[in-house]
Amino acid sequence: MDRITSRTNPRIQRARSLRESKYRKETGCHFIEGDKLVREALTSGTQLETVFVREGYAGEASFPCETVLVTDGVMDALSTAGTPQSLCAVARTPALKMPDAFAGMVLLLENVQDPGNVGTLIRTADALGAGAVILSPQCADPFSPKTLRASMGSVYHLPVWVSDIPAALRALNEQGYTCLCGHLKGSETLPPKTDKMALLVGNEGNGVTDEAAALCYAYRLPMPGRAESLNAAVFGSIMLYELMRK
């Protein structure tokens, strides 16, 4: 196994460059931090390019790809999180093509810009059994370090597609889906639940666009208290729960 002792090693520099969206796009790769996330990516069939193993790591360190040992200093230079990690990896970003037919509950995110919100919503969609997540191109990158961390690996569990949201809503509507969005002027009554429900969550400050709202059932979650709104990830999670519950 190769051993890297310098932060200026080209493979370390390349891995670090993947913190930036620009390089993730250019290379079609992303950077994964931490034992749990690396193993989630692996078991879900994500193609790893290089795994970086901290010297002295006691866990299983045999991977079906290039694997290199790195010193503590180099591993710390790789990390973006505060907590020191034992494993990191460079992985090929899955390039998922949106299918012609959808199945199960679908979550759509339109211009959700906080990586924590995007990651948390992917995590909730995964936990509550949604079939897929569709992101508008303006959403936070699901493969940025922050989003990956918030998703806790769920981004590897269910298909995450990037698409124009009105186009996706039109396709869902044509297939008999009930598309729902949160809207201040919406109805406080939910539409009948079917096994084809889709939920659209909009931007943190501005909500959903008019174009997208026009393709959805507008719902206003009753809020008897004083806060005017909910955090976007909380709103989306409550709605996913409401749509999946018996």
Add this chain to the structure above:
Amino acid sequence: MDRITSRTNPRIQRARSLRESKYRKETGCHFIEGDKLVREALTSGTQLETVFVREGYAGEASFPCETVLVTDGVMDALSTAGTPQSLCAVARTPALKMPDAFAGMVLLLENVQDPGNVGTLIRTADALGAGAVILSPQCADPFSPKTLRASMGSVYHLPVWVSDIPAALRALNEQGYTCLCGHLKGSETLPPKTDKMALLVGNEGNGVTDEAAALCYAYRLPMPGRAESLNAAVFGSIMLYELMRK
């Protein structure tokens, strides 16, 4: 109106020191950033000590307390958020004594350490009409800049008490409350809903302590998907929604 042009002005230094928990405790004050939060604090009766107004601010800038003009550079030095603000303030932290009798839905947080989670949960509790929030002393400070930001001012809308959690749960149980917590080994059936429901949310990594869990109905939220758990703020928000919904 006084005008401050230097970042080393003692009033600016004092305001900046309130970023640290230690100084918030010592002084009984906290720092509020942004027009919306300052006005929320004011209308809720929070006592402001000093309001800092950016030079050229076009809004209403008459406050029932010391008000000083600051230059752009000084305001930027005061800000902890990325976005530039027009108003900031130093406020007395409400010292709320837990009452002998509770009313409405109660949210308890035990060792929830992420300021974003604490703030988001206070915001959800407020939106969904909870009566109060009780935090263990080990929770993230509800008056830290990050928590305040995530709470969107909700910390000024409902009482937020700090208390030993088992003691609070015992008091709630004695008053006929049904105290519920999330637990991996809990039942997947909810207890009957009454108008006296309390929800306990535990630490992000470790969940609720055994001592607290023993005082609660242990509930396991059904999760048909692959993610093993939910974000703490999401779990708490879904449960608050479930408990308040008709």
